[in-house]
Amino acid sequence: xPIPTTLGHNARMRVPAKVQYAIQAAAExxxxxxxxxxxxxxxxxxxxxxxxxxxxxIQLRNAELVESHRGGTEGGHRLARPANQITxxxxxxxxxxxxxxxxxxxxxxxHYPDPASHLLKVWIAVRVSLRSVLEQVTLAxxxxxxxxxxxxxxxxxxxxxxxx
Numbered sequence: 001x002p003i004p005t006t007l008g009h010n011a012r013m014r015v016p017a018k019v020q021y022a023i024q025a026a027a028e029x030x031x032x033x034x035x036x037x038x039x040x041x042x043x044x045x046x047x048x049x050x051x052x053x054x055x056x057x058i059q060l061r062n063a064e065l066v067e068s069h070r071g072g073t074e075g076g077h078r079l080a081r082p083a084n085q086i087t088x089x090x091x092x093x094x095x096x097x098x099x100x101x102x103x104x105x106x107x108x109x110x111h112y113p114d115p116a117s118h119l120l121k122v123w124i125a126v127r128v129s130l131r132s133v134l135e136q137v138t139l140a141x142x143x144x145x146x147x148x149x150x151x152x153x154x155x156x157x158x159x160x161x162x163x164x
Contacts, residue, residue, distance in 0.1 A: 021048045022095040030083035030139040036076030063094030084140035100127035
Protein backbone atom coordinates (compact mmCIF):
# COMPACT_ATOMS: atom_id res chain seq x y z
CA UNK A 1 0.00 0.00 0.00
CA PRO A 2 1.77 3.20 -1.08
CA ILE A 3 1.91 5.80 1.66
CA PRO A 4 2.80 9.43 1.00
CA THR A 5 5.68 10.30 3.25
CA THR A 6 8.45 12.78 3.69
CA LEU A 7 10.65 9.95 4.90
CA GLY A 8 11.78 8.85 1.45
CA HIS A 9 11.85 5.32 0.12
CA ASN A 10 13.00 3.70 3.36
CA ALA A 11 9.64 4.17 5.05
CA ARG A 12 7.66 0.98 5.52
CA MET A 13 4.32 -0.03 6.88
CA ARG A 14 3.53 -3.48 8.21
CA VAL A 15 -0.07 -4.50 7.58
CA PRO A 16 -1.06 -7.39 9.87
CA ALA A 17 -3.17 -10.20 8.44
CA LYS A 18 -5.99 -9.21 10.78
CA VAL A 19 -6.15 -5.74 9.20
CA GLN A 20 -6.09 -7.12 5.67
CA TYR A 21 -8.79 -9.68 6.47
CA ALA A 22 -10.96 -7.10 8.26
CA ILE A 23 -10.89 -4.81 5.23
CA GLN A 24 -11.66 -7.74 2.90
CA ALA A 25 -14.59 -8.84 5.12
CA ALA A 26 -15.95 -5.29 5.31
CA ALA A 27 -15.64 -4.95 1.53
CA GLU A 28 -17.63 -8.17 1.13
CA UNK A 29 -20.34 -6.73 3.39
CA UNK A 30 -20.30 -3.42 1.50
CA UNK A 31 -20.76 -5.21 -1.82
CA UNK A 32 -23.80 -7.07 -0.43
CA UNK A 33 -25.34 -4.06 1.31
CA UNK A 34 -28.05 -4.00 2.71
CA UNK A 35 -28.36 -7.80 2.71
CA UNK A 36 -27.20 -9.96 5.59
CA UNK A 37 -24.16 -12.09 4.80
CA UNK A 38 -23.21 -15.27 6.62
CA UNK A 39 -19.69 -15.48 8.00
CA UNK A 40 -19.15 -18.71 6.07
CA UNK A 41 -19.84 -16.91 2.79
CA UNK A 42 -17.39 -14.12 3.68
CA UNK A 43 -14.74 -16.63 4.74
CA UNK A 44 -15.09 -18.62 1.51
CA UNK A 45 -15.28 -15.61 -0.80
CA UNK A 46 -12.28 -13.86 0.75
CA UNK A 47 -10.28 -16.94 1.77
CA UNK A 48 -10.24 -15.97 5.45
CA UNK A 49 -9.89 -18.70 8.10
CA UNK A 50 -13.42 -18.96 9.63
CA UNK A 51 -12.37 -18.79 13.30
CA UNK A 52 -10.15 -15.81 12.57
CA UNK A 53 -13.04 -14.13 10.76
CA UNK A 54 -15.37 -14.63 13.74
CA UNK A 55 -12.96 -12.70 15.98
CA UNK A 56 -12.67 -9.94 13.39
CA UNK A 57 -16.44 -9.66 13.05
CA ILE A 58 -16.75 -9.36 16.84
CA GLN A 59 -14.21 -6.52 16.85
CA LEU A 60 -16.00 -4.77 13.98
CA ARG A 61 -19.31 -5.18 15.81
CA ASN A 62 -17.82 -3.80 19.05
CA ALA A 63 -16.63 -0.77 17.06
CA GLU A 64 -20.20 -0.37 15.73
CA LEU A 65 -19.10 -0.88 12.12
CA VAL A 66 -20.95 -4.19 11.68
CA GLU A 67 -24.30 -5.49 12.87
CA SER A 68 -24.85 -9.17 13.56
CA HIS A 69 -28.20 -10.88 13.47
CA ARG A 70 -28.74 -14.40 14.78
CA GLY A 71 -31.23 -16.70 13.23
CA GLY A 72 -30.43 -19.81 11.25
CA THR A 73 -31.06 -19.18 7.58
CA GLU A 74 -32.01 -15.54 8.18
CA GLY A 75 -28.99 -14.57 10.28
CA GLY A 76 -25.78 -12.93 9.20
CA HIS A 77 -23.80 -9.72 9.23
CA ARG A 78 -24.07 -6.35 7.52
CA LEU A 79 -22.51 -2.94 7.80
CA ALA A 80 -23.92 -0.82 10.62
CA ARG A 81 -23.88 2.29 8.44
CA PRO A 82 -23.53 3.05 4.72
CA ALA A 83 -20.26 2.01 3.07
CA ASN A 84 -19.51 5.61 2.11
CA GLN A 85 -19.39 6.48 5.82
CA ILE A 86 -16.81 3.85 6.80
CA THR A 87 -13.16 4.53 6.04
CA UNK A 88 -10.29 2.09 5.92
CA UNK A 89 -8.89 3.95 8.94
CA UNK A 90 -12.09 3.13 10.88
CA UNK A 91 -11.62 -0.57 10.18
CA UNK A 92 -7.93 -0.57 11.04
CA UNK A 93 -8.54 1.21 14.34
CA UNK A 94 -11.32 -1.27 15.19
CA UNK A 95 -9.13 -4.35 14.82
CA UNK A 96 -5.60 -3.05 15.39
CA UNK A 97 -5.79 0.17 17.41
CA UNK A 98 -4.27 3.54 16.50
CA UNK A 99 -2.84 3.96 13.01
CA UNK A 100 0.59 4.87 14.31
CA UNK A 101 2.33 3.83 17.50
CA UNK A 102 5.99 3.66 18.38
CA UNK A 103 6.69 0.64 20.57
CA UNK A 104 3.01 0.64 21.54
CA UNK A 105 2.92 4.35 22.46
CA UNK A 106 1.13 7.10 20.58
CA UNK A 107 3.70 9.43 19.04
CA UNK A 108 2.50 12.59 20.81
CA UNK A 109 3.33 10.93 24.16
CA UNK A 110 6.99 10.43 23.30
CA HIS A 111 9.99 12.56 24.15
CA TYR A 112 13.48 12.19 22.74
CA PRO A 113 16.63 13.86 24.06
CA ASP A 114 18.92 15.71 21.66
CA PRO A 115 20.16 14.97 19.03
CA ALA A 116 17.08 12.79 18.32
CA SER A 117 14.56 15.32 19.64
CA HIS A 118 13.09 15.99 16.20
CA LEU A 119 12.21 12.32 15.73
CA LEU A 120 8.84 13.08 17.31
CA LYS A 121 7.98 15.30 14.32
CA VAL A 122 8.91 12.46 11.98
CA TRP A 123 6.50 10.05 13.73
CA ILE A 124 3.74 12.67 13.65
CA ALA A 125 4.40 13.20 9.90
CA VAL A 126 4.10 9.45 9.34
CA ARG A 127 0.75 9.42 11.13
CA VAL A 128 -0.49 12.39 9.06
CA SER A 129 0.65 10.61 5.89
CA LEU A 130 -1.23 7.44 6.79
CA ARG A 131 -4.34 9.42 7.64
CA SER A 132 -4.16 11.28 4.34
CA VAL A 133 -4.79 7.98 2.55
CA LEU A 134 -6.66 5.76 5.00
CA GLU A 135 -9.15 8.38 6.18
CA GLN A 136 -10.03 9.33 2.59
CA VAL A 137 -10.75 5.86 1.23
CA THR A 138 -14.20 4.53 2.13
CA LEU A 139 -15.53 1.03 1.69
CA ALA A 140 -17.76 2.40 -1.06
CA UNK A 141 -14.67 3.74 -2.88
CA UNK A 142 -12.88 0.42 -2.48
CA UNK A 143 -15.78 -1.72 -3.70
CA UNK A 144 -16.61 0.58 -6.62
CA UNK A 145 -12.94 0.97 -7.59
CA UNK A 146 -13.31 4.74 -7.45
CA UNK A 147 -10.43 5.66 -5.19
CA UNK A 148 -9.88 9.34 -4.45
CA UNK A 149 -7.76 11.16 -7.05
CA UNK A 150 -5.06 11.89 -4.44
CA UNK A 151 -4.64 8.16 -3.79
CA UNK A 152 -4.57 7.33 -7.50
CA UNK A 153 -1.97 10.05 -8.05
CA UNK A 154 0.29 8.34 -5.51
CA UNK A 155 0.01 5.00 -7.28
CA UNK A 156 0.61 6.61 -10.69
CA UNK A 157 4.21 7.33 -9.64
CA UNK A 158 6.31 4.45 -11.07
CA UNK A 159 8.50 4.51 -7.94
CA UNK A 160 5.45 3.62 -5.85
CA UNK A 161 5.52 0.10 -7.27
CA UNK A 162 9.21 -0.49 -6.59
CA UNK A 163 10.15 -2.09 -3.31
CA UNK A 164 13.30 -0.58 -1.84
